[in-house]
Amino acid sequence: xxxxxxxxxxxxxxxxxxxxxxxxxxxxxxxxxxxxxxxxxxxxxxxxxxxxxxxxxxxxxxxxxxxxxxxxxxxxxxxxxxxxxxxxxxxxxxxxxxxxxxxxxxxxxxxxxxxxxxxxxxxxxxxxxxxxxxxxxxxxxxxxxxxxxxxxxxxxxxxxxxxxxxxxxxxxxxxxxxxxxxxxxxxxxxxxxxxxxxxxxxxxxxxxxxxxxxxxxxxxxxxxxxxxxxxxxxxxxxxxxxxxxxxxxxxxxxxxxxxxxxxxxxxxxxxxxxxxxxxxxxxxxxxxxxxxxxxxxxxxxxxxxxxxxxxxxxxxxxxxxxxxxxxxxxxxxxxxxxxxxxxxxxxxxxxxxxxxxxxxxxxxxxxxxxxxxxxxxxxxxxxx
Numbered sequence: 001x002x003x004x005x006x007x008x009x010x011x012x013x014x015x016x017x018x019x020x021x022x023x024x025x026x027x028x029x030x031x032x033x034x035x036x037x038x039x040x041x042x043x044x045x046x047x048x049x050x051x052x053x054x055x056x057x058x059x060x061x062x063x064x065x066x067x068x069x070x071x072x073x074x075x076x077x078x079x080x081x082x083x084x085x086x087x088x089x090x091x092x093x094x095x096x097x098x099x100x101x102x103x104x105x106x107x108x109x110x111x112x113x114x115x116x117x118x119x120x121x122x123x124x125x126x127x128x129x130x131x132x133x134x135x136x137x138x139x140x141x142x143x144x145x146x147x148x149x150x151x152x153x154x155x156x157x158x159x160x161x162x163x164x165x166x167x168x169x170x171x172x173x174x175x176x177x178x179x180x181x182x183x184x185x186x187x188x189x190x191x192x193x194x195x196x197x198x199x200x201x202x203x204x205x206x207x208x209x210x211x212x213x214x215x216x217x218x219x220x221x222x223x224x225x226x227x228x229x230x231x232x233x234x235x236x237x238x239x240x241x242x243x244x245x246x247x248x249x250x251x252x253x254x255x256x257x258x259x260x261x262x263x264x265x266x267x268x269x270x271x272x273x274x275x276x277x278x279x280x281x282x283x284x285x286x287x288x289x290x291x292x293x294x295x296x297x298x299x300x301x302x303x304x305x306x307x308x309x310x311x312x313x314x315x316x317x318x319x320x321x322x323x324x325x326x327x328x329x330x331x332x333x334x335x336x337x338x339x340x341x342x343x344x345x346x347x348x349x350x351x352x353x354x355x356x357x358x359x360x361x362x363x364x365x366x367x368x369x370x371x372x373x374x375x376x377x378x379x380x381x382x383x384x
Contacts, residue, residue: 019251021220021276028243028257029217029280037283040243041258043081043093044289051256055080055090061195070189071100071308075196083256086246088232088270090197094263101263102311105238105319107185108209108328109155110134116180118166120159133158141318155322156213163207165335165342172225174206174335175345182207185307190234190332197267199232205335212327214240218279220251223268228337232269236330238262239323241285247276260329261289282327 028035041049059075067074072095079093096104113119113133121130137153164182165174187204194202206226210218223233237260244266247255255276260266262285268275311319336342 020254021245021247021251021278024255024257025220025245025278025280027280028245035281037243039257041256042286043079043091043258043264044261051084052081053084055082055092056198057196058198059196061200062192066192068097069306069308070185070192071097071103072189072192073097078196083246086256086272086275088268089246089272089275090267090269091258092193092265092267094261095265096263100308101238102316102319103308104189104236105323105328106311106315107183108238108330109319109322110315112163112183112186112207112209113155113158113161117161117163119161121154121157130154138315138318141321142314156326158211159216160211161209163209164204165206167206167208167225168345174225174342176342177344186330186332188307189236193234193265193267194232197232197269199269202231203334203336204332206333208331210329210331212240212242212279212282212329214282214325216282220245220247220276220278222274222276223331223333224274226333226335227340227342228334229273230337231334232267233273234330234332235260235266235268236332237264238328238330240325240327241283241289242279242327242329243281243283245278245280246272247278249275251276259283261285262323279329 028037028040041052043052057075057078057080062072062075064074075095078095081091081093083089083091115127115131119130119133121133133154137155140150140153141155143150163186164179166178166180167174168178182204186207190204191202194200212218239262241262242260244258244260245255246258247253253276255278268277
């Protein structure tokens with residue numbers, strides 16, 4: 001339920017002619033005075049709300065063994081919710097096994113950042129400089145914080161990585177000639193989650209990894225570049241918590257604020273697939289929410305057929321250092337429906353770089369750039 005303060009804000013926004021979403025986005029983003037977070041929905045708390053209802057899942061779609069192979073609890077133990085007025089939206093409160101999150105965090109930081117995947121650093125660095133981002137960063141991440149400010153590693157300068165069909169931030173499109181193999185382990189995880197939510201046969205064709213620092217935000221946008229909107233959009237979060245805003249079909253609809261903690265998932269399908277959404281704020285996880293690096297100790301020995309591998313103590317320590325101030329979000333999309341295909345981009349229009357790097361409003365950005373229109377994490381221009 002929207003708080004009294006937020007509700008009054010929404011009314012004044014509509015009356016003033018300024019879109020409600022933008023005002024509430026700025027309300028949660030502001031630093032001085034800090035906003036009141038007491039009415040942000042926390043699905044992990046179990047506190048009932050008139051807006052929150054249990055989501056219908058399909059436990060028989062994924063066996064306990066198959067769930068464990070991608071690091072998930074048995075489906076019968078998942079806590080899944082929907083929101084009144086947002087059909088097709090499913091929020092799953094951290095269904096990961098206690099020892100499996102470090103594997104997925106390591107994949108996001110170490111494996112998915114490898115070439116031929118594209119990242120924001122490619123637009124102003126040579127291909128040789130952006131190869132092996134993890135290897136070039138891990139020494140700095142493993143080093144204990146010193147008395148003076150250490151220079152940022154490449155990993156700490158990373159803002160986004162694209163997988164599969166690479167999203168073109170300039171044209172807001174995908175093309176047949178800009179594609180790399182989609183990670184098999186991430187596809188298996190995604191296909192299991194979508195099957196449980198009633199979408200068997202999901203094909204993971206594109207992914208965007210967003211890397212947030214404590215002063216980052218993701219602007220107001222709709223994910224509509226995929227050709228097939230009947231297939232769901234998935235979101236996985238790791239590390240620091242975030243305030244997520246889910247709005248309506250137009251920006252004058254006031255959004256609902258909710259927390260996303262490490263391990264939480266969202267599935268947007270049906271009518272919710274094309275709703276406005278944004279992330280105005282990154283926050284430390286609340287008490288009782290263990291970060292992945294401290295969640296359950298060393299990973300157990302993987303069973304036969306498991307994609308989840310044990311993470312070395314060295315890699316775990318590096319991930320731990322990174323996640324102390326950062327959040328990683330992974331969105332997975334099916335781009336094409338049956339019989340659909342993407343056009344090839346004419347050679348004269350092909351990109352020579354990875355597109356704009358301003359996927360976020362970043363606190364480290366210079367003040368002059370803050371006044372200009374920026375691009376959100378999926379390429380939509382937004383006012384900040």
